[in-house]
Each structure stands twice: as structure tokens, then as C-alpha cells.
Amino acid sequence: MAVEQPTKPTFADKLYDRMFHNYVWKSIFRTGYPNTPRNQMLVVATNLFLHLHPTRIHRTHVKVTHTYCLGGLSFFMFLGLTVTGILLMFYYVPSVDRAYLDIQTIQTQVQFGQLMRNMHRWMAHAMVILVFLHMMRVFYTGAYKPPREFNWVVGVILLVLTFLLSFTGYLLPWDQLAFWAITVGTNIAGSAPVLGPKSRFWLLGGFEVGPQALIRFYTLHVIGLPLLAAIFMAVHFWRIRRDGGLARPL
């Protein structure tokens, strides 16, 4: 009776072994290839980015029609906006003399500049819509109910921050569309009882949309509001896990 001999490793097997079973690779990825349940759980639990997730999840929650990935996609838009925004920052100077010319330069002289600007703008619109739809999804699935009350409040704050992020970015191209939209928008803010004119002056750094307004909106847009949003997002994601993951029927 012939004894089954182990098959000789092929070239591909050897290459795979060289690439993934070496000291350097193992120092980066501690777990083995995620093809066993143990490794699949470890890969989620030991990776900084994946560990936002639990290792296991109720099977109704992986149905796309339950969440439509709306919250995750909102966050994905935020990440994409950060990347394209940083690229735009290399070329853009928030001064009344340069802002408009810089946008024109980005569109005509910079390699892929027009594409970056387009992506930044369309993702900004997409994020506003996605955040609103995400709020509707959470409401209609009753996911604001206990114990998730506070996370709903954090979500409302993030909705406002999303509007503010988009609004402050709207002025930066310094074209007629930007200028008059912000004039109309800040006039709305200025109509507030008691604090209106003060808050409008504080926002614009003057009585009209001008150089001070541009630098204020820029600073809020590229650092102030994103930091604030990141903090609230961290709380938001943390609380999803702390409050027991996605809501489930009783």
C-alpha cells in the first residue's frame, strides 16, 4: 500500500512563504492570514482601524438594507474630504488677493487639481446628504431609544457640525457664488434676537464679508471644525460599542 507523500512545494508556495512568513511581516501583522475563525477575530481585535468594530455582529446587522452603510459612508466622506482638502491646501492661500486666482491655478495649472477640487466639492455635498439620511435611518429604526439616547444627541451635534463645515468651505473659492451665499447666510445669523448682530460681527470679523471673514472661515474650515467633529465622531463611535452595538428588536 502506497503511502501518500507530501506534495512538493511549488514556486508560488515558496514565494508566499517568503513574503508573509518572515520576521518583518510578522512584526507588522501579528496574526496569521484570516482564514480561520480565530485569526478572523484576531485580525479585527488587534488592528487599530478595524477594532472600531466588534469581532462578531448579529447577522441582521450585516444586511445592507438595515443601515445602507449610511453612517460609515458619512465617515468615509469625511476621510476623503480630509485627503482632498489637504491636497488643496498646498496651493490655496486664504487672502482676498490670492484666493480666487489660486482656485483658477488649481483648476488650470495643477496636475489633477481640477479633479481634486471637484471631488472635494461633490463629496462635501454627498456628506451633507448622507448624514441627513443616516439620521433618518436611525430615527425610523428607533435606534435613538435607550440606552442610545446620548449618542443620538451627539449625532444631532455632528449634523450641525457637518452643516458648519460645508458652510465655512463655501466661502473659500472667493467667487460671486461664494461671496453672496455667505452674505445671505450670515445675514440669517445676524437676525438672531439679542446676540444676532454681535455673532455676525464675530463670525465675519467685520460688518461685511471681507478679508477677515475669509481667514476666519478658512481657519474654522481646515482645523477648528474638523478637530471638533473628530472629537464628537470619536465619542459617537465609542458610544456605539459601549451601548451594545446596533439596536436590535426586543
Next chain:
Amino acid sequence: MATAVVARPVARPQARARDEEVLVWPDLVFIEFIAAMVFTITIFALSFLVNAPLLDQANADVTPNPSKAPWYLLNLQELLLHMNAAMAGIIIPTVWLGLMAAFPYFDQDKEGQGAYFSTENSVRITIVAAVVGVAGTWALILWDTGKLAQFAHDWFGLSGGDQFRFLESSRSIQTQLPWPDWSRHITYLPFDLKILDGTGSSGPTTFQKLDFPAWIVEQGIPIVAMVGMPALMIFAMWRLGWVVTRRDALLALFSGFVGAYGILTMVGTGFRGQGQELVWPWQLNPTEGIPGEH
């Protein structure tokens, strides 16, 4: 040897049901990856096809007609056309955001969570409330712009004559009724309280005056419409037996809001042409503005 096991009803544990769970890798991570790819490709394609708008350089002397806020604020800009600026721009959004934040503290019952429309009547409450929000908001806009009176006259030959002119729009209640003179200058505070003056420049007045007909149009009617219509709708649904729990009431309120919010945004974006006139979307005809003209 088999032991007789008496089947007892066991309360389904609320804790984790491990056998109902799947692994995040690969089941969830795969879906997230696909969703991210779909959006990346869509955004890329859109960005290749459509350029972000860039008009002429900002010029404070050239006012485009109409001047519009970013689209997600056009709902507020639409409200501004119908009522007091502070109410439309600040008070209403602030109150509404506060109300929304308070939803979970008002409706603390755990029933109906984790699935769409899982409570009785929730589908019909949602649909009817959304329709009421859409239709009610449209009707109010058409009335306040005088279009309802215009349609009634042009299409059905209806005209109430001069004594019914005050019904043409919200503003005509102020302008077409014989208000006595004193009602336009009611002293409500015998001293000048500057902080309550919305315009910020009260001038040399000595007393706080109230223009009552203007107050009715700018604040009275809007408050009645925005508080009264949802309240009336929820009351009617309660009498019909649809709204039973607090969740039902919130479903009606939120769905009505989504309907009204959508219509306000749509009208502000697509139906407001030069001079913020109510027109069809193909008649918007915006101009870049004439230098020196505001």
C-alpha cells in the same frame, strides 16, 4: 437510558445569542469595502464629468439676482420670505434641533427599536404625516405668495371682491384690513429695551412699540401654522386611533418635518427666481447682477 425532559418555556435571553452572530471579518468588512468602492468610483466619475462651479471673482458691488445661500440653507431662506427674520433664521432651527435632540428623552420606551416600522400603524403614520408636511407646506407657500388667489381667479373665475382681499396672502391681512391706527403702535414696554430690538439700531425711540398687524403676519400666523398644524395632525391621528404611544407621535412629527423640510429646500432651490419670485424651475433666469446696483 433516556431521561424524560419536560419542555419548559424558556424566556429568550436578552443577552447575546452567539449562534445568531457572524464574524465581522469577512462578513461586515466586505460590505464596507464594497460600499466604499462604489462611492469612490461614483465620486471619481462625477468629478470627471461635472466640474465644480466657479463664477467671477467676488465683487461686493455686483449683486447676483437672486442671491442664494448654499442649498442646504435654502429651506431657511424660504422661511425668511414668509416671516420675521429672527424666527425663520435662528429661533425655528434652534428650537427644532433642540426638540430633535430631546426625542429619546421624550420617548423612553424600548419598543419598536432595531427594525424599520416595527410598531403597529407606523407605516401609515409615516406616509400620511409626510404627505401632510409636503402638501401643507406647499399650500402655505402658494397662499402666502398670492398664487392660490391668482389660480382661483384665473382658473375658476373666483373673486371675492374687495372685502375678501385680505385673504389673498398672509401679508394682505396686514395691508387689506382696516386696522385702527392705535393697533399699529401698541406700547408694550414703557421704556426702551435695546436688547430686544431685532434690528440692532433702535434709534431715538423712547418706548417699545408693537405693530400688531405686522406681528400677526410675521410671527403670529407662522407660530400658529408651525405649532398648530403638527399638533392638529397628531391630535387627528390620535382620535383615529393611529397614534397611541409617544413613538407614534414622534413618527408623525418627524415625518411631517422631513416632508416640510424637503419641500422648503426644493422650493428655495428650484422655484425662486429673480427677486425671489415664485416661478417654475425653467424660469429661474439668474443674473450676475449689474455693477453698482444692489
